[in-house]
Amino acid sequence: MPELPEVETVVRGLREPLAGRTIISVQYDYPGGLVVPDGPIFTARIANQPIRSVDRRGKYIVIKLDPDTLIIHLKMTGRLYVVPDDATDHADRWVHFLFQLDNAHQLRFSDSRKFGRVYLVDDPAEVLGRLGPEPLADDFTLDAFRACFARRKGALKPLLLNQAIVAGVGNIYADEALYRARLHPLRRADTLTDDELVALYTALRQVLADGITREGASVNWYRKPDGTKGNAQTGLQVYGHAGEPCPRCGTPILKTVVGQRGTHLCPACQIP
Numbered sequence: 001m002p003e004l005p006e007v008e009t010v011v012r013g014l015r016e017p018l019a020g021r022t023i024i025s026v027q028y029d030y031p032g033g034l035v036v037p038d039g040p041i042f043t044a045r046i047a048n049q050p051i052r053s054v055d056r057r058g059k060y061i062v063i064k065l066d067p068d069t070l071i072i073h074l075k076m077t078g079r080l081y082v083v084p085d086d087a088t089d090h091a092d093r094w095v096h097f098l099f100q101l102d103n104a105h106q107l108r109f110s111d112s113r114k115f116g117r118v119y120l121v122d123d124p125a126e127v128l129g130r131l132g133p134e135p136l137a138d139d140f141t142l143d144a145f146r147a148c149f150a151r152r153k154g155a156l157k158p159l160l161l162n163q164a165i166v167a168g169v170g171n172i173y174a175d176e177a178l179y180r181a182r183l184h185p186l187r188r189a190d191t192l193t194d195d196e197l198v199a200l201y202t203a204l205r206q207v208l209a210d211g212i213t214r215e216g217a218s219v220n221w222y223r224k225p226d227g228t229k230g231n232a233q234t235g236l237q238v239y240g241h242a243g244e245p246c247p248r249c250g251t252p253i254l255k256t257v258v259g260q261r262g263t264h265l266c267p268a269c270q271i272p
Helices: 004-018 039-046 090-094 142-149 156-161 171-180 194-213
Strands: 022-028 034-036 053-057 060-064 069-073 078-084 095-101 105-111 117-121 254-258 261-265
Touching: 004 053, 004 060, 004 078, 004 105, 004 194, 022 039, 039 117, 069 078, 090 095, 090 105, 142 194, 156 171, 156 261, 171 194, 171 261
Parallel strands: 034 117
Antiparallel strands: 022 095, 053 060, 060 069, 069 117, 078 105, 095 105, 254 261
């Protein structure tokens, strides 16, 4: 599933082609992907709404219209791209939402697994209100990070994946951050020293920033809006490297399961 760096890259790729445009109409063939409102209201309500901005909150793409807000979650296999009306793309076979723009271009939402979700709301808090802080925001200080883990006793990886605690972190970057901080994914949060909290805070922000710089990790379905791959996967140290030597100590990277998620770690560097 695209995480913060991938979604941020998508948002940056959509800003220019959507700037100043108006959504004239929408077509869709999968009502199951539309969360709110229902279909007839959705098509009538979104028509002729201008696009004011394209932003990100956690793993959500937030397109501010006037007066509503269009929110899209890519889930596992979603891809958003803007092309001329008559253009064809290999991803078109999975397009389930097509937003017609006022300049003979279309915003297409392709999603082969049909897990993606679309919302049209007057108040974004209806969808985004329960998300935790943005880990790369200026106000996400070390003290703010400490507050996220205060009085929590659970294992580190499930806590990092909890979007109500920190928004945007997923499987890839949780594994990478824990590896850099030399912390085991099953380590209990209430056992961390302050030095270890500092190390995790620093590692988390580093891996997310690196992921954005490299335009996301194309380890599965993720592609940028222009169809090309990101290259953050070339900088991953443990994720996807099961059986390969740890870059630090040479011990084979272990793949296990934590909280029902595939998890990569070095059993020598990351002691429980």
